[in-house]
Amino acid sequence: MKSVLKIVNAALPLRDESALFTLSAEDGIWTAVERQAGAVEPSPATMTIDGWNGAMPAEGGALLLDAGALATLPAFIDAHMHLDKAFSLPKVGNVTGTLEEAVRNYSALVPGFTKDELKARMMRAALQAISFGSTTLRTHLDFHVRHGKEVALRTIEAALEVREALAPYATIQLFPMLPYYDLTEEALDTAAEALRMGVTGLGGAPHLSPEPKPDIDRVFELAEKHDCPIDLHADESDNPNIRTAAYIARKTLDYGWSGRVTAGHLCSLAAMADEDARPIISLLAEAGVGAVTLPGANLYLQGRHDRFPVRRGVTRVKELLAAGVPVAAASDNIHDPFHPFGRGDLLLIGLVTAYAAHMGSPADIREALRMITDYPAAVVGVRSGIEPGLAADFVVLDAATPEELLTMLPERRWVWRRGRCLRAAAPRAEWNGGALQSYWEDACERVSFRQGRD
Template sequence: MSARELHFINVTLPLSDERGLFELKAVGGRWTSIVPQETVLSGDGSFVPMSALAGEMSRLKAAGRIDLQGYMMLPGFVDAHMHLDKAYSLSQVGNASGTLLEAIANYGAAAPSFSKEDIRGRIRKAALRALSYGTTTIRTHLDFRLRSGIEVAFRTIYAALEVREELKGIVDMQLFPMCPYDRLTTAEQDAIEEALRLGMDGMGGAPHLSETPESDIDRIFATAARWGKPIDLHADESDDPSKQTVAYIAEKAVEYGYGGKVTVDHLCSLSAMDTRRAEEIIGRIKATGLSAVTLPPVNMYLQGRGDSGLIRRGTTRIRELLDAQVPLAVASDNIQDPFHPFGQGDLLKIGLVTAYAAHMGSSADLHALLRMMTEVPAGILGLTGYGIAEGHSADFVLIDALRADDLFTELPVGRTVYKQGRPLYTSVQQSAWGLEELDRTEEQAQYRLA
């Protein structure tokens, strides 16, 4: 059986039907057949490490099929909000206070010292580390520090473009530069346009930090519309309830007919303001077709630093957004940098922290979390042909889990990742797939294909 021809039996597809088993076939990197099986998995259904099945799977592989014995297949995870260029910079950029403002200031001061090779290496390492945990598509926000000079700003742009090209067909990447704010010069606006011309996928920014947020939002929408690009903004990442730029963003989305093309991230201040006003804003987010991304680990780390006693944890109103049927994804955000000293790019761990933060523990809640790292962000990123369905690309991850609940209760280590029908990575020892393990050392984040 070639790497481009796949045949699986006894597969659990938790996003389709966790109670049944499926037989799947793929040819040329695309699913050709997904059929419910009439037979059921025998045995007591107890949890067994996938590595223990290696001998049996090897025998079946030689016969042209792989028996997953009820283990789980998911479409590749989609991380809708990362900062790949900043990842693993903590050793070079500290943050004594642990606040967002110090992180911004310290990284800004250090940015001119980073070479393009430094930035390129961090982007590549973080993207491949995320791949090892099952993520096959990433939207990354890029530092675009024009106030440090045009050449400094474009180091990050060129580094990201190079890594995106190198990892094509391995990890798909969408690039969104963080547009500067506060009274842009003509040269700075020209630089934004040049970045879009070079191949940026959309426009980002953090207008809630600006002294002139509305004029900055006006400019972002005008530029994005001129280039036909989507918008993804850090919005109200603050525990100050007066920060309500999302309301103006929603207003501009209506004006430009941009419903479905605007994403707002963080939305921390929703939890700080009174419930009535928060409900009004959430209603406006829903009515205007905005999508949202929540980032609990980083927000819990950064926010509430000025509180004592009962400390606010900074997460947005996750349940209220879900109840309002706002498309809401979870994502990694920052990884081992001055904004967040932890993280690995593992969306299952992000989902677990989200479950704690939002009191999501029922089976229905955990299934919702699973959709928040797969189907929902795929929709936000506008992915076509996503998911395990006939005709779609065979991008998927096999996981040592029998039920969706196991994903968050066990955080299974065993994962094997395929892209377009090609096996890219496995963490399973004595792998039945015949793969070499990704080199995950900090010095070399290499990938090797089977």
């Protein structure tokens, strides 16, 4: 007997804001997405999601919920994280706040991190991201071969074990960062071993290399040999003359690797003149290279050597989107020497992206939400969405519109994976005294986020 999930009166703001929908799933797969003529009266067996405690029926049972016009989005996809570094700030400081000191300090302490410590940090960061609504995570992993093969593979082993443990709750993609300082045959052989162990693809930061082009060549050669995707930190610099993204795009075209290559950061695009940036953006679009912007970390790290004006490093988000490049907004680092803040909440990252990229119009706000749902799905190569035949991975949030989502950043969320609720929101806190609660409800009714939108 199939397990059935049916949700009525769901708002799908990225699909059609003029209607509510009935959503049906069987055994964790969407079977129907039906537009309602209006709000429907739920059956007596239907529970209001706002008062539901998250209890799932026995296998083969049916769960009927009334979403009450709350916003329902595809589950978030965090396309660029560093789970192994997360929460390492108490051990690894950064006095200057520069990228250079962060790299230097973290690298020096890597040999002392035990496998259990790495696993604990990854587990905490991943579970926190899942709790906020992300059920697909792509993490880059430090791969310090210069400290010895055992040190490099220790991180890989820890990540593989975390991925297996969390498989019921999230898809986790693993990308070891090939060293930029000395990409030797030994390093390449160790990377090949990591691929055989089960990592997803190959990463790196070739723009930091003294010879970026040969390093990029070696990464593509190894990726072709093992038929795996590539995700490179690209041009995380304020220097407008650093342009490895263009070479990465050309190699993507040469290898026919469209849709399988990602370039993260792309900060130097923001530092160069329009006439220099445009052809690089066009080349990325032609090659089918996905892009990831990391606004939290780059607002924090970039411009550290400037006086005034201070460059802030967030890439040309609007121009990339306009050219047809899928752009994901992602968490990057969490409470480590590269970025002391963050919590793995992509809704917060969507808001920071909107601030940094001047995305405040109604259309822009919806694009910011697609940058944490639809576009990262294309970047990381997964099928995602609220459509028949796709996995029922989604998040219901205590808000009605995109404007309300990015204004209120609601903590109350219901996170689902494969039709199973992973997190149900706690009941709303009650105001002390009925009068204050009444004032609140009356004010919310009179001042709606639906009013005045173009």
